[in-house]
Amino acid sequence: xxxxxxxxxxxxxxxxxxxxxxKVDKGEIVGLLGENGAGKTxxxxxxxxxxxxxxxxxxxxxxxxVNEPDKVRKKIGIxxxxxxxxxDRLTARENIKYFADLSGLSSEEANRNIEFLxxxxxxxxxxxxxxxxxxxxxKQKVAIARSIVHNPDVMLFDEPTIGxxxxxxxxxxxxxxDCKKKGRAIIFSSHSMREVERLCDRVVIIHKGRIVYDGKxxxxxxxxxxxxxxxxxxxxxxxxxx
Amino acid sequence: MNSLWxxxxxxxxxDLFRDRKTVIMSVLLPLVLFPLLFGLIGKGVKSxxxxxxxxxxxxxxxxxxxxxxxxxxxxxxxxxxxxDYQEEVKKGTIYLAxxxxxxxxxxxxxxxxxxxxxxxxxxxxxxxxALDVVKDVINTYKDEVVKGRLEKRGIDxxxxxxxDVKNEPVNREKAGGGALMLTMLLPLYLIIYAITGPMAAAVxxxxxxxxxxxxxxxxxxxxSRMQLLFGKLxxxxxxxxxxxxxxxxxxxxxxxxxxxxxxxxxLKISIGSLVLIxxxxxxxxxxxxxxxxxxxxxxxxxxxxxxxxSPVTIIGMIVAYGTYMMDVKSASTxxxxxxxxxxSLIIKEFIIGVYNPMHIVITFVWAIVYIIAAILFARxxxxxxxxxxxx
Ligand SMILES: Nc1ncnc2c1ncn2[C@@H]1O[C@H](COP(=O)(O)OP(=O)(O)OP(=O)(O)O)[C@@H](O)[C@H]1O
Ligand SMILES: [Mg+2]
Numbered sequence: 001x002x003x004x005x006x007x008x009x010x011x012x013x014x015x016x017x018x019x020x021x022x023k024v025d026k027g028e029i030v031g032l033l034g035e036n037g038a039g040k041t042x043x044x045x046x047x048x049x050x051x052x053x054x055x056x057x058x059x060x061x062x063x064x065x066v067n068e069p070d071k072v073r074k075k076i077g078i079x080x081x082x083x084x085x086x087x088d089r090l091t092a093r094e095n096i097k098y099f100a101d102l103s104g105l106s107s108e109e110a111n112r113n114i115e116f117l118x119x120x121x122x123x124x125x126x127x128x129x130x131x132x133x134x135x136x137x138x139k140q141k142v143a144i145a146r147s148i149v150h151n152p153d154v155m156l157f158d159e160p161t162i163g164x165x166x167x168x169x170x171x172x173x174x175x176x177x178d179c180k181k182k183g184r185a186i187i188f189s190s191h192s193m194r195e196v197e198r199l200c201d202r203v204v205i206i207h208k209g210r211i212v213y214d215g216k217x218x219x220x221x222x223x224x225x226x227x228x229x230x231x232x233x234x235x236x237x238x239x240x241x242x
Numbered sequence: 243m244n245s246l247w248x249x250x251x252x253x254x255x256x257d258l259f260r261d262r263k264t265v266i267m268s269v270l271l272p273l274v275l276f277p278l279l280f281g282l283i284g285k286g287v288k289s290x291x292x293x294x295x296x297x298x299x300x301x302x303x304x305x306x307x308x309x310x311x312x313x314x315x316x317x318x319x320x321x322x323x324x325x326d327y328q329e330e331v332k333k334g335t336i337y338l339a340x341x342x343x344x345x346x347x348x349x350x351x352x353x354x355x356x357x358x359x360x361x362x363x364x365x366x367x368x369x370x371x372a373l374d375v376v377k378d379v380i381n382t383y384k385d386e387v388v389k390g391r392l393e394k395r396g397i398d399x400x401x402x403x404x405x406d407v408k409n410e411p412v413n414r415e416k417a418g419g420g421a422l423m424l425t426m427l428l429p430l431y432l433i434i435y436a437i438t439g440p441m442a443a444a445v446x447x448x449x450x451x452x453x454x455x456x457x458x459x460x461x462x463x464x465x466s467r468m469q470l471l472f473g474k475l476x477x478x479x480x481x482x483x484x485x486x487x488x489x490x491x492x493x494x495x496x497x498x499x500x501x502x503x504x505x506x507x508x509l510k511i512s513i514g515s516l517v518l519i520x521x522x523x524x525x526x527x528x529x530x531x532x533x534x535x536x537x538x539x540x541x542x543x544x545x546x547x548x549x550x551x552s553p554v555t556i557i558g559m560i561v562a563y564g565t566y567m568m569d570v571k572s573a574s575t576x577x578x579x580x581x582x583x584x585x586s587l588i589i590k591e592f593i594i595g596v597y598n599p600m601h602i603v604i605t606f607v608w609a610i611v612y613i614i615a616a617i618l619f620a621r622x623x624x625x626x627x628x629x630x631x632x633x
Pocket of ligand 2: 040041042158
């Protein structure tokens, strides 16, 4: 579903992502783990066509990222952490509809999907109210609905739980697991091994733009004899500093 | 199906119009500001002037005379009995006092010169108004007296006015005296409104999008950057035009009803001129909308955008004021190649009803060049990764 091939991004003299390759299958959650500045966001921005790779590419559902960015965009949904990214003066429905329209959905299709998502995420009560006064949890649901309204095959999450309290985090994590159930290919970036352990099937650890580990969580556990994985992570990214 | 830029355009306008602050600042405030200001000042001045003119309370000091009879025969003059007229004028209970010399009537009949002294308060506008009224009355009285003396000698009164002066401007048909004022003010206002009108919208739709975190999901939709840019640009331009329209409407209402300005000076602008001025105003708004959007996309946040935009405002204002006093009649064709100055000059020409094809072509071609350059500038900003993803 996702095949990243030698993806590299240079910003002037900084190489933010250095020859990164990995694969994500249907119904698989891959954790992209790295410290601040490791290159997670840059990688995900390239996969979502916001940034052009300096070299390398990725194939999304067989479509080439560099040659067919428009078609790739139809296949992907993104939920990036930090600001939820909603228009406060629009209602929840209008927020979602705007992105549905811009993703090329027909009006009927958009409305159908929005009804379905409102039901699924339990937003019916406030879907026609302006987003400005929503709680963080409510906003998070709107952002989730927006990211998936066009039924993407691939979901990209960039530290989606950053700054969220326990219950809002749970909403996001449930959503990620639901995406997995629906057979989507998922990349989930985080700097916390704990979160990756809980959600992911596989982990790709990057450090200073390079992959330092790529494998199943169980394999990682076996390899390090049940050691605390957070410590393993620190050692893996620490090793490279010497 | 809707084109994608159309979707962006509609959404942005809806969003902007729901922002109470934007609506108040760019639509309502300009509409009511001038009428309120002019109205308050105008009304204040007008009402006291009217009150004074309706009943001019004065004191007459001196013996009974034909002049006193004349004064009291004027309907709006009221002669008040008083002892200490100096004090009363100072207090304002009477507006002024007329002091007539002794033996006034006798001197008059002997055709000698007689004195009338007027005691008034130079610091009081009421007293000034009354002074004007009373001086008029005295002049009429003087004319009456002179007329009587001439008639006694069998001489016609017209001998006193050998020349009769009538003012007639050469350009009466084309535009009234108000046109001069308008050629100075209108280009200035149009430029300033074109700068300030789109500003709030440009900040919101450029830097605001970044700050809210909506830009990233937006860039992963089917809308290309050019489509996003055009949708935003047109929405901002519309806000600018609405701002200009409401400002001018406010100004017009203010002049019309508070000072009867337009009526008095007989300002006439043809429909053709109005249309051309309208087109020029739209172009002006587009230019600044594009420049401001580009700057706003470059900025990281609302605050930064506002900071970067203040020099744009200042430069625009300087140029606008620079052309303020410029006389179109003496402007050379060369001057129509100077940015903004050319637009200011062409508006002046339109107001006085001059349509010079050469000037129009030069100015409009330049205007199109500015718009394209500004759009390219905005596109360049929007296509640069390090600008869009600056953190
Ligand atoms: N637009 C940009 N211009 C220049 N350098 C950049 C840009 N974006 C990222 N970088 C640099 O690239 C490197 C990787 O950044 P990136 O944001 O991908 O890291 P990250 O893993 O997402 O970190 P974080 O956990 O802080 O989000 C950093 O050194 C960063 O300074
Ligand atoms: Mg990041």
